[in-house]
Amino acid sequence: MEKSLKPALFASWQNLSTRIVGLLLSFLAVALLVIGSTLLLSWQLEGSAAAINVAGSLRMESYKLAMLAGRVANGSDHAEAVARLRAQVQRIDGTLALLQQGDPQRPLFLPPTSIIRSAYGEVQKEWREALAPQAQAFLATGPAPSGASYAVQQLTERFVQRVDQLVQRIERDSESRTLWLRASQLTLLGLALIGTVSIIYLLFDMIVAPVTRLQGGLERMREQDFSARLPVESNDEFGMLARGFNQMADKLQDSYANLEQRVQTKTSELEHQNRELALLYDSAAFLQQPQSAEAMCKGFLQRISEYFGADGGSVRVLDPNRNNLHMLVHQGMSEQLVESERCLKVGDCLCGEAVVSKLAVIHDLRRHKDSHNLQCHREGFATISIFHIFAQRQYLGFFNLHFRKTTVFTSAQTALLETLGQLLGTAIENQRLQVRERELAISEERNLVAQGLHDSIAQGLNFLNLQVQMLEQSLKQKRFDEVDSIVPALRAGVDESYQDVRELLHNFRTRLQEGTLVSSLETVVDKFRRQSGIAVDFDADSDGAPFPREHQLQLLFIVQEALSNVRKHASASQVRIRLADDQDFTLSIKDNGHGFDVRKLETLGDAHVGINIMRERAQRIDAQLQLKSAAGEGTEVVLHLPRTQRRAA
Known part of the structure; x- marks a missing residue:
């Protein structure tokens, strides 16, 4: 316990704060001791002075x-004199008792020395055994004996001598205590001077000198003198600060010594990172351009081959249905190697094996046990790298880099090539999606064309076919009166079919002109007025965000189809078109024709192709199509697109 306590105390004493606090407390303790002794002596001298006064009063x-x-x-005056004598005796008794007991509040007390106590005892003995009994004799009743007054005087003289001896001894004791008081004051003054000088010296030694040395070291550091070191002369805070300064100086000196090399290293790293970023940016920008898959992969392969200094390479895509890997593009490879590896099976050769694990692989062919059987090694390639192409976790294929020298890839280069593989995969997948989207759009348009032909041309041709059959029967039976009525019907049917063909061709050739949706609708309305002769009132309030061009085209087709139905079926003389385009979009086409029963139309299902075409086009833009009509009250087609479904261009 003691062995572990000593090092702890020693360690705590090494702290600068502990030493300063201990030093100040030591000086404070000595100062308090001297001040306390001075106060005690002053207090004793004050009590002795009061005792001298009280003892001196005994003589009087x-x-x-x-x-x-x-x-x-x-x-x-015997009675009065006796009373005053009795009071005087009591007063002297009280004075002696006060001297014996003392009074700390005044203060008043006899010095606690044996000589003074002995002198006081003689005074008290003289009073109690000689003077007081003699004075008591005068207090008895009756005349005092002759010569008693002279005896009292003699005893009084002897008592006064005892009192004088007591006072003299108290005075001599006071003189001694006064000397001690002056000595204490001089000692206190000396301690103040010595303590002040000592504290200044110690503070200078413990604080000022280390701070000055530290300041000098910092000045040398500011002048780039990194050889500056501070002496470690203690284990306190300044010692720790000096060691820390020296460590900092060592590191700064080492840093400045190797600064040029580090700058070159950092510059090289930054250049390498800038080249990587430039490659990523260039590849991403190139892959976003509209082009064929072969051109895209060829440009990609050229860029990474130039960056990594590859002597050859290829890009292969996976056919998941047959597990074949088809070589899409290649460079730096002989025709014999290309023909032998144009189509690989998953698991064949080194490249096919990498597809199974789907991990990037770098093969050193010189260390491969079966390298002599590999065509790529026979052509002089030493390193073959395989990096995979992914698009949203979907495996699409891989690309190779061939090197005639042994090449090792760092982890950063491997990560860069994997990132490039993901960029290529995303571009390939986007291209495939665009092709599928175009195919789907073409298929939908063909479906709409077929529906339009069925709704117009097919019905007209069916009517003409029936009329031709009736004409043939009439001619065979030589009923020429029926022929005269059938021929005008055939001519009207042909005209109607011709108008339908022209209208369909116009609708399918419709393209958005430069301008807004309102201007395109005005063009359609003007053409409808000229062709049909029907009055059209068009009112548009358009403050909303512009639609994508595909949505605008679908809106034009819906309006054209609605106007075509008005021309063919409504027998209307007036059409009113209202467009309200704010947060929500609402388009209304209303005619004053004879109308029809909407419930009966719903029973027809898909038989009425025109209405179904409009509904399909509305669904393409997430709009709602509503049909309102009644017999004799006209028809209204309302297209509504809420703000939650609306997409801006």
């Missing part, structure tokens, strides 16, 4: 006692 009181005893002996 004793003479007064002798005088009163003489009056009592003469018999003048």
Whole structure:
């Protein structure tokens, strides 16, 4: 326990704060001790002075006692003299008791020395055994004996001598204590001077000197003198600060010594990172351009081959249905190697094996045990790298880089090539999606064309076919009166079919002109007025965000189809078109024709192709199509697109 406590105390004493606090507390303790002794001596001197005054008063009181005893002996005013004598005796008794007990509040007390206590005892003995009994004799009833007054005087003189001895001894003790008081004050003054000088010296040694050395070291550091070191002369805070300064100086000196090399290293790293970023940016920008898959992969392969200094390479895509890997593009490879590896099976050769694990692989062919059987090694390639192409976790294929020298890829280069593989995969997948989207759009348009032909041309041709059959029967039976009625019907049917063909061709050739949706609708409305002769009232309030061009085209087709139905079926003389385009979009086409029963139309299902075409086009833009009509009240087609479904261009 003691062995572990000593090092702890020693360690705590090494702290600068502990040493300063201990030093100040030591000086404070000494100062308090000296000040306390000075106060004690002052207090004792004050009590001794009061004791001298009280003891000196005994001499006067004793003479007064002798005088009163003489009056009592003469018999003048006997009763009064006796009373005053008794009071005087009590006063002297009280004074002696006060000297014996003392009074700390005044203060008043006899010095606690044996000589003074002995002198006081003699005074008290003289009073109690000699003077006081003699004075008590005068207090008895009856005349005092002759010569009693003279005896009191003699005893009083002897008592006063005892008191004088006591006072002299107290005075000598006070003189001694006064000398001690002055010595204490001089000692306190000396301690103040010595303590001040000592504290200044110690503070200078413990604080000022280390701070000055530290400041000098910092000045040398500011002048780039990194050889500056501070002496470690203690284990306190300044010692720790000096060691830390020296460590900092060592590191700065080492840093400045190797600064040029580090700058070159960092510059090289930054250049390498800039080249990587440039490659990523260039590849991403190139892959976003509209082009064929072969051109895209060829440009990609050229860029990474130039960056990594590859002597050859290829890009292969996976056919998941047959597990074949088809070589899409290649460079730096012989025709024999290309023909032998144009189509690989998953698991064949080194490249096919990498597809199974789907991990990037770098093969050193010189260390491969079966390298002599590999065509790529026979052509002089030493390193073959395989990096895979992914698009949203979907495996699409891989690309190779061939090197005639042994090449090792760092982890950063491997990560860069994997990122490039993901960029290529995303571009390939986007291209495939665009092709599928175009195919789907073409298929949908063909479906709409077929529906339009069925709704117009097919029905017209069916009517003409029936009329031709009736004409043939009439001619065979030579009923020429029926022929005269059938021929105008055939001519009207042909005209109707011709108008339908022209209208369909116009609708399918419709393209958005430069301008807004409102201007395109005005063009359609003007053409409808000229062709049909029907009055059209067009009112548009358009403050909303512009639609994508595909949505605008679908809106035009819906309006054209609605107007075509008005021309063919409504027998209307007036059409009113209202467009309200704010947060929501609402388009209304209303005619004053004869109308029809909407419930009966719903029973027809898909038989009425025109309405279904409009509904399909509305669904393409997430709009709602509503049909309102009644017999004799006209028809209204309302297209509504809420703000939650609306997409801006």
